[in-house]
Amino acid sequence: MTEVWNPLYGTPVYPAKRYATLAHRIGAALKTDNDVLLVQAEAVVALEAVATSLARPGLSALNIVTSPYGGWFGQWLRRGGADVIDITALPGLPIDAETVSEALDANPGIHVLALVHAESTSGILNPLLEIISLARARGIATVVDAVASVGGHRLDVDGSGIDIAVIGPQKALGGPAGVSALSVSPRAWELILHDDAPRDSILSLADLKAWLDDGHGALPGTPAPLEFFALEAALDRVEAESIERLITRHEKAASASRAGLSALGASLWVPAERASNLVTTVSVPAGMEAAFVIRFAAGLGVELTAGVGTNLSHLIRLNHTGPRATFQIVLAGVVAYGEALRQAGLPADIGAASEAVAKAYNA
Numbered sequence: 001m002t003e004v005w006n007p008l009y010g011t012p013v014y015p016a017k018r019y020a021t022l023a024h025r026i027g028a029a030l031k032t033d034n035d036v037l038l039v040q041a042e043a044v045v046a047l048e049a050v051a052t053s054l055a056r057p058g059l060s061a062l063n064i065v066t067s068p069y070g071g072w073f074g075q076w077l078r079r080g081g082a083d084v085i086d087i088t089a090l091p092g093l094p095i096d097a098e099t100v101s102e103a104l105d106a107n108p109g110i111h112v113l114a115l116v117h118a119e120s121t122s123g124i125l126n127p128l129l130e131i132i133s134l135a136r137a138r139g140i141a142t143v144v145d146a147v148a149s150v151g152g153h154r155l156d157v158d159g160s161g162i163d164i165a166v167i168g169p170q171k172a173l174g175g176p177a178g179v180s181a182l183s184v185s186p187r188a189w190e191l192i193l194h195d196d197a198p199r200d201s202i203l204s205l206a207d208l209k210a211w212l213d214d215g216h217g218a219l220p221g222t223p224a225p226l227e228f229f230a231l232e233a234a235l236d237r238v239e240a241e242s243i244e245r246l247i248t249r250h251e252k253a254a255s256a257s258r259a260g261l262s263a264l265g266a267s268l269w270v271p272a273e274r275a276s277n278l279v280t281t282v283s284v285p286a287g288m289e290a291a292f293v294i295r296f297a298a299g300l301g302v303e304l305t306a307g308v309g310t311n312l313s314h315l316i317r318l319n320h321t322g323p324r325a326t327f328q329i330v331l332a333g334v335v336a337y338g339e340a341l342r343q344a345g346l347p348a349d350i351g352a353a354s355e356a357v358a359k360a361y362n363a
């Protein structure tokens, strides 16, 4: 008989006593003393759990939509009986704090405001701090989808007063995709722990509260050990680099990408103060197909992708998230985009663009 062997045979269970440490380390990355819950699934499940656990008839929510994620969040809240007002930004663009302020003034009695911090789908950054202060001034609880932004943008959960922040390790933190986490403030718990709160459900945060109250021991069910070992490894690396330096690395990748693309004469989709540090987005020139750029870059071994969402197929994204936030990836993306422009007969100074990237990295 041939020997069948694989290093993953006999994977040890993740030690129960380490979950509390994981939660504590995530709290430190988020700068929060709030409770941190671990969700045994991809971050979309954590987001759906938040919406499902908050939703009830009589709850009013203002839901900011700047990508499909926000659209889903509103739909999950409605499914649970909440009254939801969606405010939707123009396709692929951030929301203005002023629009949010007007919507809050026009709709007194809102309990919860939800938004995404930074969008990897379009490369935008929402004005998080302004919006959180608008909500706080009115006593409204806030839910922030920081799945993409954690590790790529400054995020100070307690300093800004975010009630629920949802994160995933798979973006800027460079970790596994099969586990996620969220922080929950005392005020958010008050909204969640009502008599009709969903129970005995993988989407029930009230159930996860029992895990906290029981002393952060073994998670319910059979947690997937590889995911938790991988999360621990990702946190080891993040802490060795330091979250501040990780954020700086993303800032550098974003500013170098922008400098390089500007030197090519490319049209950046949003100005720097409205752009994410995770992906940099350009709008392809009229008459040029994004699909052509993507195919051409792929031929050079460079991954460029289209914008995700309605009416965003004219956008090209240069992804410099997590392990991709490096000089090599940024340079390759800029050069490939420039060469695609030239292939299409458009002028593009690749030398100047490369120099601009190098200079941004030396700054």
Ligand SMILES: *Cc1c(COP(=O)(O)O)cnc(C)c1O
Pocket: 042, 043, 044, 069, 116, 118, 119, 120, 121, 145, 147, 148, 168, 170, 171
């Ligand atoms: C990536 C991401 C998620 C998680 O969704 P997946 O696409 O399934 O990884 C949630 N919210 C935001 C803003 C994200 O960027």
